[in-house]
Amino acid sequence: MIDRRNAILGTLAVGLSVGVDAQTPPPARVGGRGPRLPDPSETIDLWPAGAPGAPATLLVEVVEDRTKGTDATDRAVHGIARPRMVxxxxxxxxxxxMLVMPGGGYVRIVVDREGYEIARWLADRGWTVFVLFYRLPGDGWAAGPDVALSDAQRAMRLIRARAGLYGIRPDRVAAMGFSAGGHVCGDLATRFxxxxxxxxxxxDPLSARPDVAALIYAVQSMTLPLAHPGSRAVLLGPSPTPALEQAHSTASNVTSATPPCFLVxxxxxxxxxxxxxxxxxAAAVRAGVAVETHLFATGGHGFGMSKAVGKPAARWPTLFEEWARAHGLG
Known part of the structure; x- marks a missing residue:
């Protein structure tokens, strides 16, 4: 367990750079449709000298506006060259x-529906939230299928290193992921x-283990037919071996060290x-890991918060809040 004193020492060692050094801005605001809530401006770059193993041609970050009519803002971003937390x-x-990992099939990252919406909701309830814009495995990074996990591990360590700056406890750091971001979260919970x-x-000597993890309609298996074909193809390539599929199926990596998990x-x-x-x-139960599961008859995929309004699935954030409080967070 990492105590508060060690977290503060870690902060001093890393450098008191939050809000001082120039950081990469958040993904841009684009378009003019739908209601617009203010975006946060504070970011933390994960890698002080740039992300390791960059492709030969530097990526160009592109933000697309997918908002329809008067719906809630719905942006997505791809070409992440400067992974960072907002x-x-x-x-x-x-x-x-809370470290939030939005989904997007490993080809993009959903900014609002699976990032900023839940971040605002949690922040209103006292949580300090870090939305992770991680590198995508199809973009040619040297780490290959582990590139998003590298960013998630680094993000958890930076949160703990800077705990004193944010008024948080290093033993109360959760992780949450949606869809392909749920695969990143599951990877982090099992291969931290x-x-x-x-x-x-x-x-980097600090622990990357989340104290609890929430996997929301998460990609898990990399073996067909259960696997999400698109995520599998981008993560592992067109013809992965059975060993590679198993290595990146999160249920295969659950151990007794996996933190308590909340599943939706x-x-x-x-x-x-x-x-x-x-x-x-099932893997969590076999390993003796505390797990709570909520299955909803309807909701489809990618409902986040705004797409669940008026449905029973809309209650999942409150269910998470109550569960997290029972585990000493929130």
Whole structure:
């Protein structure tokens, strides 16, 4: 367990750079449709000297506006060359932090529906939230299928290293992921200790293990027919070996060290089959990991918060909040 003193020492070692050094801005605001809530401006770049293993041609970040009519803002971003966290600070911090990993099939990252919406909701309840814009495995990074996990590990360590700056406790850092971001979150919850990058500074000896993890309609299996074909193809290539498929199926990596997990899925999900979540739950039970599962009859895929309004699935954030409080967070 990492205590508050060690977190503060880690902060000093890394450098008090939050809000001082120039950081990469958040993904741009584009278009003019739909209601517009203010975006946060505070970011934390993950890699002080640039992300390791960059492709020969530097990526160009592109933000697309997918908002329809007067619907809630719906942006997506791809071409992540500067992986970073966007910070949502609460008015009254409750001591807990959340790392949010949006989905997007490993070809894009959904900014609003699976990032900023839940971040604002949690921040209103006292959580300090960090939305992660991670590198995508199809973009030619040297780490290949581990590139998003590298960013998630680094993000967790930086949150703990800077805990004193944000008024959070290093033993109350949660992780949440949606769809392909749920695969990143599941990877983080099960392979947090695997070395996927060479250490770069004093944050890297800190633990990358989340204290709890929430997997929301998460991609899990990399073996067909259960796998989400698009995520599998981008992550592992067109013809992965059975060994590679198993190595990147998160249920295969659950151990007794996996943190307590909160699982949500809709049974009518036609993109990521609900059996992905059921397999992860079964693995958690076998390993003796505390797990809570909420299955909704309807909801489809990618409902986040705004697309669940008026449906029973809309209750999942409150269910998470209650569950997290029972585990000492929030």
């Amino acid at each position: 910070v949502f600070r609460p008015a009254k911090p409750n001591g807990s932090a 200790a695997q070395q996927t990058y060479p250490p770069v500074d004093a944050a 899925h809709a049974e009518d999900d036609r993109s990521v089959a609900v059996d992905n979540t059921l397999a992860f739950r």
